[in-house]
Amino acid sequence: MEEQDKLKILKELLLTEEKEYADSIAKKVEELSKIVHQKQKLSHKVDPIIDDKLEEFVEEIPKTLGPTITQTLKEEIKNSQDAVVEALFPIIGKMIKRYIAHEMRLLSDNINKKTKEAFSFKRWFRRTKAKAQGISDGDLAITDYAKPRLIQMFVVEKDSGLLIADYSPLSDGTIDKDMVAGMLTAIKGFVEDAFQGGNQNLETIEYELYTIHIQNFYSYYIAAVISGAYNLMFKEVLEDQIIEFAKNHISRRDLENSELFTNKLKKHFEDEIV
Amino acid sequence: MKLSKKVVLLGHFGVGKTSLFRRFIDNEFSEDYKVTLGVQIKKKVVEMPDGRELSMIIWDTEGHTDIEDTRKSYLLGSNAFIYVFDLTRIDTYKNLSEDLDYLTKNHPKVIIKVIGNKLDLVNEKETLKNLEELNVKADCLTSAKTNKNVQDFFSELATEITA
Numbered sequence: 001m002e003e004q005d006k007l008k009i010l011k012e013l014l015l016t017e018e019k020e021y022a023d024s025i026a027k028k029v030e031e032l033s034k035i036v037h038q039k040q041k042l043s044h045k046v047d048p049i050i051d052d053k054l055e056e057f058v059e060e061i062p063k064t065l066g067p068t069i070t071q072t073l074k075e076e077i078k079n080s081q082d083a084v085v086e087a088l089f090p091i092i093g094k095m096i097k098r099y100i101a102h103e104m105r106l107l108s109d110n111i112n113k114k115t116k117e118a119f120s121f122k123r124w125f126r127r128t129k130a131k132a133q134g135i136s137d138g139d140l141a142i143t144d145y146a147k148p149r150l151i152q153m154f155v156v157e158k159d160s161g162l163l164i165a166d167y168s169p170l171s172d173g174t175i176d177k178d179m180v181a182g183m184l185t186a187i188k189g190f191v192e193d194a195f196q197g198g199n200q201n202l203e204t205i206e207y208e209l210y211t212i213h214i215q216n217f218y219s220y221y222i223a224a225v226i227s228g229a230y231n232l233m234f235k236e237v238l239e240d241q242i243i244e245f246a247k248n249h250i251s252r253r254d255l256e257n258s259e260l261f262t263n264k265l266k267k268h269f270e271d272e273i274v
Numbered sequence: 275m276k277l278s279k280k281v282v283l284l285g286h287f288g289v290g291k292t293s294l295f296r297r298f299i300d301n302e303f304s305e306d307y308k309v310t311l312g313v314q315i316k317k318k319v320v321e322m323p324d325g326r327e328l329s330m331i332i333w334d335t336e337g338h339t340d341i342e343d344t345r346k347s348y349l350l351g352s353n354a355f356i357y358v359f360d361l362t363r364i365d366t367y368k369n370l371s372e373d374l375d376y377l378t379k380n381h382p383k384v385i386i387k388v389i390g391n392k393l394d395l396v397n398e399k400e401t402l403k404n405l406e407e408l409n410v411k412a413d414c415l416t417s418a419k420t421n422k423n424v425q426d427f428f429s430e431l432a433t434e435i436t437a
């Protein structure tokens with residue numbers, strides 16, 4: 001089989017939405033039961049015993065067929081494991097969609113709301129600034145948009161994925177941070193398992209307009225959600241700030257005390273970063 | 275002080291892990307079988323008898339015939355494992371004691387609970403007898419469909435993991 005084809009099959013296997021998959025089974029069962037019922041009508045007069053058996057068979061289908069089909073699917077995935085690594089990067093994108101799409105939407109709605117609230121004041125401010133500097137409104141808007149911004153920070157226990165602390169300069173806590181922390185950890189685990197032996201860590205996840213920057217420490221990791229252009233310069237500044245924070249401000253005691261850690265995180269990153 | 279614990283659902287394909295998860299968290303049930311790929315994670319805040327609030331972070335994993343195929347990273351740092359089997363399919367519990375040995379060996383500090391699910395499809399008395407003959411010990415028999423014993427099981431687990 002061509003590499004290209006292998007990849008395609010694997011992607012189809014892994015990425016078929018749950019719903020689509022369940023629907024296709026349901027359809028097959030329905031078709032099957034139609035056929036059986038037709039036969040049943042014919043056999044009605046002939047043999048009542050067969051009739052009973054058929055009924056039972058139709059009832060049993062969802063119970064017996066479901067797990068068998070799943071088993072086949074999983075086996076297929078297992079057998080194509082070398083292709084998994086190759087196909088990993090495009091898949092990660094999809095996985096993240098499935099995992100955090102909803103949470104991220106809430107986050108972005110929130111930001112939009114905030115931006116709207118600030119809009120009229122911002123425009124006035126921008127005009128004044130533009131006039132003073134002799135550049136056009138639009139140019140300023142573009143630089144504004146592209147500017148990387150810290151949207152949310154999570155401090156997560158490495159193994160368990162339990163949230164230790166978090167800080168969100170913009171949103172006001174409508175997303176379920178415990179869930180996002182768990183899911184980021186699951187994604188991290190998935191990727192790092194796939195590169196087993198290479199001692200690779202997942203450093204960034206790109207998700208629609210956001211970049212999730214991940215920095216590992218001994219027993220926890222910090223994930224920072226960034227909007228705008230996450231460039232090398234920003235990455236380095238952020239990295240340094242996080243290291244400085246972890247080294248000089250965090251002790252073992254803070255890891256066991258969410259409140260303490262949260263306060264420190266907030267205090268530190270309030271004035272830092274763009 | 276915030277109290278969070280990680281609980282992982284494990285077991286063969288189609289035994290009802292996702293159904294128990296949905297029943298406990300959203301009080302919903304569906305006859306559709308939508309296979310879980312990877313893992314899904316949700317939180318349920320449980321009010322404890324002593325007034326404290328516990329955030330149970332529950333990981334609903336994909337089923338495996340062989341427990342050793344379960345992604346290792348999903349199991350790390352857990353406070354409890356719930357091993358679910360299907361009372362109607364002996365295949366899903368004939369290796370129970372080996373599977374439990376594997377879990378205790380690799381995660382000695384984690385509380386392990388065993389659930390026999392789909393109680394609504396079997397005769398309880400007969401089933402208990404059969405399980406005893408096979409020396410299969412379940413901590414609880416549940417039905418995600420009828421909600422039988424589901425809430426009680428999780429409440430007791432909540433108390434146990436915070437003790």
Ligand SMILES: Nc1nc2c(ncn2[C@@H]2O[C@H](COP(=O)(O)OP(=O)(O)OP(=O)(O)O)[C@@H](O)[C@H]2O)c(=O)[nH]1
Binds near residue numbers: 420
């Ligand atoms: N009658 C009955 N059916 C159940 C019960 N629990 C689950 N089911 C059905 O069993 C099938 C499989 O349930 P799931 O909850 O998806 O099983 P799972 O363990 O999550 O399966 P995987 O994700 O593939 O590992 C579904 O069709 C459910 O409706 C139960 O208590 N009683």
Ligand SMILES: [Mg+2]
Binds near residue numbers: 337
């Ligand atoms: Mg499932």
